[in-house]
Amino acid sequence: MGWQVLASAQEAAAPAASEQQPQPPALPVCVIDLRLPGVMSDILSNVLIRGEQRPESEVNAFLEEAKLSHPRGEDLRKAAADHFKIDQKRLEELVEFWGHVNCKHAAIPGYAIPDAVVSAATGERLIPVTVSAFAADVTLHVVLHELGHAVIREFDLMVLGNEETMADAFATHMLTEYFPERAHAVIAALVTSLMIEADEVPRNEWTVRGEHDNDARRAYQIAALAIAADERKYASIAAMVGMSEREIGSALDYGADIHRAWRRTLAPLLMPAGKESTEARVRADDATQAFVDAGEPSLRSTVESAIKRFDWHSQVTVDFVGGDGGAAWNRSKRTIKVNGEYIGRFFAQGVEAEA
Ligand SMILES: [Zn+2]
Numbered sequence: 513m514g515w516q517v518l519a520s521a522q523e524a525a526a527p528a529a530s531e532q533q534p535q536p537p538a539l540p541v542c543v544i545d546l547r548l549p550g551v552m553s554d555i556l557s558n559v560l561i562r563g564e565q566r567p568e569s570e571v572n573a574f575l576e577e578a579k580l581s582h583p584r585g586e587d588l589r590k591a592a593a594d595h596f597k598i599d600q601k602r603l604e605e606l607v608e609f610w611g612h613v614n615c616k617h618a619a620i621p622g623y624a625i626p627d628a629v630v631s632a633a634t635g636e637r638l639i640p641v642t643v644s645a646f647a648a649d650v651t652l653h654v655v656l657h658e659l660g661h662a663v664i665r666e667f668d669l670m671v672l673g674n675e676e677t678m679a680d681a682f683a684t685h686m687l688t689e690y691f692p693e694r695a696h697a698v699i700a701a702l703v704t705s706l707m708i709e710a711d712e713v714p715r716n717e718w719t720v721r722g723e724h725d726n727d728a729r730r731a732y733q734i735a736a737l738a739i740a741a742d743e744r745k746y747a748s749i750a751a752m753v754g755m756s757e758r759e760i761g762s763a764l765d766y767g768a769d770i771h772r773a774w775r776r777t778l779a780p781l782l783m784p785a786g787k788e789s790t791e792a793r794v795r796a797d798d799a800t801q802a803f804v805d806a807g808e809p810s811l812r813s814t815v816e817s818a819i820k821r822f823d824w825h826s827q828v829t830v831d832f833v834g835g836d837g838g839a840a841w842n843r844s845k846r847t848i849k850v851n852g853e854y855i856g857r858f859f860a861q862g863v864e865a866e867a
């Protein structure tokens with residue numbers, strides 16, 4: 513691999529064991545393996561789109577197919593050279609040059625600078641977010657959960673129990689009450705996501721500690737509140753968490769109280785019918801824009817519709833950014849920040865759920 517070639521070239525250039533010579537700087541550790549078709553495909557994508565200016569749609573279409581039918585990275589590269597009519601030797605050199613672009617180690621002289629290094633210089637590490645209906649659905653519940661924290665803080669609601677449980681209830685209530693056309697898909701996706709997360713930990717290790725309920729418990733409580741909003745409409749969600757008839761009957765009872773409490777609590781905080789708050793805004797950066805604007809209705813339009821319903825006293829922002837981390841409400845900035853890394857996790861869960 514190019515990186516080893518470079519390392520040995522530097523070693524060769526350095527006079528052996530000379531005390532006058534400064535030690536070469538420690539070289540970054542690189543684990544990239546171009547023998548894997550997935551890794552080769554990612555590098556080829558950079559070579560072809562960014563290096564060779566080939567149309568993105570053609571490159572993506574080719575790589576999607578070709579990486580499945582070429583189990584060796586090298587064969588995939590050769591097939592790409594044939595398809596895009598690039599000299600084999602030249603493509604090999606280009607792949608070598610671009611080889612570290614997706615790495616997170618420091619830049620290596622003579623090679624394309626890793627994107628992570630470029631954006632570290634500007635302060636943001638952009639991770640382009642893949643468009644996915646499942647991920648958009650999960651993300652909508654996540655944003656509404658954070659909006660719950662925002663509403664609790666900004667309108668000084670009384671926190672009469674665990675705020676995390678309140679925020680989940682707020683999000684589920686908002687969906688069933690104000691976005692009934694999206695609610696089923698969103699709650700089903702969130703419950704799926706939580707159950708995948710729960711299954712990553714052996715059941716006897718599920719925690720009962722901390723502020724957040726464990727993921728399996730969250731999934732159950734969200735399903736119970738959905739059932740309480742409409743027993744027939746959300747029956748399949750109750751089935752996802754394995755609710756019995758008796759548990760459904762019980763959820764209809766206590767869940768109705770919770771929905772009523774939210775209706776009464778939120779009513780005085782809402783804008784008059786047909787009016788929108790001018791103190792609410794939704795922003796998406798280059799990495800998240802396509803994801804946020806995809807679909808009809810788009811994630812952006814639903815989030816805007818939710819946030820603009822409230823009569824905020826000062827500006828509140830939802831920021832989608834292609835960064836590392838999860839989602840959180842920041843009190844001093846009055847901002848809900850949703851990171852691309854988190855959305856990427858939901859994307860992977862959607863793929864897993866489908867399989
Ligand atoms: Zn590398």
Ligand SMILES: [Zn+2]
Nearest residue numbers: 657661676679
């Ligand atoms: Zn929370």
